Amino acid sequence: MTSPVSAATISASLRREVLVFFEGIERFRQRLAAGETLCGISIYVTDPQVTEAVADSVDFLWIDLEHAAMGIEAMRGHLLAARSRRCPVVVRTASSDIASIKPILDAGAPGIVIPQVTSAAEVQHVVDACRYPPQGKRGFGPFTPTDYGRQEEGYVERANDAVFVAVMIECVEAVDAIDEIVAIDGLDSIVIGPMDLSGSLGVLGQADHPDVVGRMEKAIGAARAKGLPVGSGMPADPAFAARQAARGIQWMQVGVDLAYLTSGVDATMRSLGDALGTD
Helix, strand or coil, X not given: CCCCCCHHHHHHHHHHHHHHHHHHHHHHHHHHHCCCCEEEEEECCCCCHHHHHHHHHCCEEEEECCCCCCCHHHHHHHHHHHHHCCCCEEEECCCCCHHHHHHHHHCCXXXXXXXXXXXXXXXXXXXXHHXXXXXXXXXXXXXCCCCCCCCCCCHHHHHXXXXXXXXXXXXXXXXXCHHHHHCCCCCCEEXXXXXXXXHHXXXXXXXXXXXXXXXXHHHHHHHHHCCCCEEEEECCCHHHHHHHHHHCCCEEEEEEHHHHHHHHHHHHHHHHHHHHCCC
């Protein structure tokens, strides 16, 4: 007959389960603090099998709710898949409003990236929305990350310490306010958005334009002076990634899953055409 499981064993198991929610993002933080350069990809495809398939090949995953046709239900599947692989994961929201932020965090996202911020006041609002009182103003409803209510003890302190809060600097207004933005307590990182920043400067698509580079370097310098790691979005372009790293970028969202799919298929079909003489 199977021995009964003790209450202490169950309690310890539940505590371990709660810790897993933050394991990946804490390792991500540690690697950034050690000065490593980290590369990940953006997830657009709703099927979480994509995350499961690529998680061991990247340093982190970036689930995109701003541009991808993806909702909270699909996002949650990706969070589960990433957690099963112990892969750090951040979620980019659609906006900075609380209605966008709250369900993402309550579903168990350990890191969040807010696009298109324009002011220090907006960033303060974001930071407050991501942490519980007294550090912030987040409403309490973390059913999933407390193992469905079984392990609430110590959760608030753990969540406040572990959540990774980043905002995207991708418009002229944000660059102009960068000194005030990076001074906000509780902000963990900024992320440069080169494409939208180039559009804000009237040179859309020219990420290496001198005006764009100058604004990026201003934001990077301000963040690093405050001890904040700086991320960047970008296409799957190793040469551009190297230039961004030289400018001080430490974590990079390099391309999206669908682009890797299409480029892989296109390259293989071209090679097949050459080999078979059917091109």
